[in-house]
Amino acid sequence: MNWKYICHQDELENEIGTAALVNGQQIALFRIDEAEHIKIFALSNWDPFGKANVLSRGIVGDLNGQPVIASPLYKQHFNLENGHCLEDENCILPTWQTKIENGDVFVAVN
């Protein structure tokens, strides 16, 4: 696995999305602070319904216990863990693994 450095964790804010560009691919990063540790989710920034690179600008939340991002355009929800769209089972967004090392955020690319 090839880990690509993105930014320091302080550049990301709790429950707010941020876009990053990795090998020409737009990735939406979401930071969620849990009691013990920080989670970083990475999924495609492309909204397949609105057809624009905007998912990083949606609202983060949870529905039935799943962490989700709501598209800012037409409000579809995507599971942050696996990219599944809650409104359309045929639609699954690409997701990436992430890790934090000494406060630095990395995304796995191949």
Added chain:
Amino acid sequence: MTTNQNKPRIVVVGNGMVGHHFIEQLIQSGANQAFDVQVFGEEKYIAYDRVHLSEYFTGKNAEDLSLTTSEFYKDNNIDFHANTKVVAIDTPANSIRLDDCTQVDYDKLILATGSYPFVPPIPGHKRDNTFVYRTFDDLDAMRECAKDCKTGTVVGGGLLGLEAANALKNLGLETQVVEFAPRLMPVQLDETGGAMLKDMIEGIGVDVYTATATNEIVDGEAAFHRMNFADGSHLETDLILFSAGIRPQDELARSSGLSLGERGGIEINNVCQTSVDNIYAIGECALWNGKIFGLVAPGYTMAKVAADHVIGNNSLAFEGADMSTKLKLLGCDVGSIGDAHQATQGAKSFVYQDELSNAYRKIVVSEDGSKLLGAVLVGDNSYYDTLLQYYLNGIDLPKEPQGLILPASDGAPAALGVDALPDTASICSCHNVTKADINAAVADGATGVADVKGITKAATGCGGCAALLKKVVDNELLALGIEVSTDICEHFAYTRQDLFNLIKVEGIKTFAELLDKHGKGKGCDICKPAVGSILASVWNDYVLGKEHVALQDTNDRYLANMQKDGTYSVVPRIPGGEITPDGLIAIGDVAKRYNLYTKITGGQRIDLFGATLPQLPKIWSELIDAGFETGQAYGKSVRTVKSCVGSTWCRYGVNDSVGMAIYIENRYKGLRGPHKIKFAVSGCTRECAEAQSKDIGVIATENGWNLYVCGNGGMKPRHADLFATDLTDEELIRYIDRVLMLYVKTADRLQRTATWMDNLEGGLDYLKDVIIEDSLDLGAELEAQMQHIVDTFQCEWTTTLKDEKALKKFRQFVNADEEDNNVVFVEERGQIRPATESEKYELIAKAV
């Protein structure tokens, strides 16, 4: 081709709407696993929604209109071959031949080949610039050609012809319709209805020629074609579209000896079998009982029946279908039910005709007046649902059936209570869902329309039954004593009003604190912005402050309105619509420098479109330097105060409406509420500012101001109610303070003042009591709360530009300086606009 020798094979020819529905039935029943399913479609697209084909011209693309995806087929073991025509059937050998000469064996063969547009064999019908209207390819070709055309003519004034005429009009062509029959929509309408529709269509600028036969099409002088008519007259036009009816696509069946009807169509029995047992035909290519069904709903029923038979259940039969239709054609409502032409022996009719507002309604009833046999509606389809239920369910008509088509005194047509519908009543004809099906879904735990849609598929076809579906669902929920939940979402078991009170009374300042004390989970895109808005209404803190920023919708988070391509619009405040020449120049300068699209809005200000995230702070700092403030076009907040020029200039004006509008806008700007809030001030009763359509409307009188409240434009317009007359400036402001604050405190999420008023117990009189008589002793408190908002106003953009941390959010990427390469503009009328998807492909192709 992947084949599976062990499983029996189903071959489906045609992947249109009905062919696809058949596949869906197989998948739903699980039969896709037991069979090897092979699908061949001549078009290059996977099944798409032909019913909404015209939306291809109004912003949707092929993908949006797709009914499925190739992944879905693949995941369900369906082998789909696009771009593949089936050219022959060898019935004794049980095999078909493809256009590349491959043979494919079948155990069961399903023909779902649909129909093709009939083009009358007029000399010249094959000239360039002539089209039909059935597939994406047809529309692509037509759109390309229309670019160089000024006029377009549709041959055929039936349902599809008129829809096609609308498409030509949308493409910017001057449009005509030529119909051979003496009236429009001869199948669905009677003479008066057809004439009324013609009037209405001509009223919007589409010329209609009825009883007109075209003899030949030749070169034109002023335009590309000239159509010579039988009566000696002629018409010149650049583009011709034939829509003179459809013919069943039965070529395959014909050449392989299946039995056909006299005028075409593949004959089928009650389980959709053709004259050869293991070959079925469904959809528009099939002929049942001498009838072709040119609508999608009967095709869907056939698909269900055929699938059921193919997999060996044999539990369903096709028993014909209702051909009633309701449509909006070129903006005109048209409806037709059952025996519209009064062909039934002894039938009687009632007619209502209103030439002033263009409405025509006819009902055809049985000889004894007890049953509805048919109906024709032109101009107003709100009568349709009720009539259709009487017709489909054979419900006994009331004593005076004419009441069903007479305008009710309050304007709303007499509705048939859903209680009166029998359980067998068909609610959604596209998916064949009855009232009993819906009630069963509710009994199984569905708690709202969304659930019922998911379970029964009702209202997911043409959508025409959505309103009725909601009524049936709500009625059933009520009957079962199930409370329709008013909780804002799964995170808070409270209404917006409850949350407002908790926040105010307990002095809660942040979402985290509220969630901790009264909620669960992490929140969502419903409760976060709602609570963000309440916090702003109560405390008026900076919305991008650390504690609040994650609550905001994208528009609030970036203090700009997101557009379809992910860019933003910029709207500086222009109070009352008054602006100096220098102000105009400053805006123009900024727009030019950043190459933004500019437009005057419906709210009397100027909108600049096409700004990228990183540009927003730069643009705003220039606007603020030029003396502008944020217009908060992005917030659920006070928007604009429209004004007319008033007594300063206007010869009729009785007071300074511009001055008052500017005062009001400056007072309330920054106020956030459950929804947006709009005002207007007119200088006299001529009402040029349209104040009576606003949340707060003010009209000058000889003796002061009249105040109107709770008006609405938009989706459901509502005239504002006259609240108080001849007010002084001070009284006016006091009442507005109180009304607005009461609204902000008590309305539901996303409820405008109009709906708030309509749901207010006691209505206008109660509101007057509370505001004018101060019956609840709330006046002083409401005023104080408003004063707090007024005193704490800040221009959010000014604050943001001073905040290094907040500015960081406007970077496109956290790790790169690049721009979003999906944002592409082209020029139109001298300004930029977002490129369409096909334009983007072209531009990319060129660049490579």
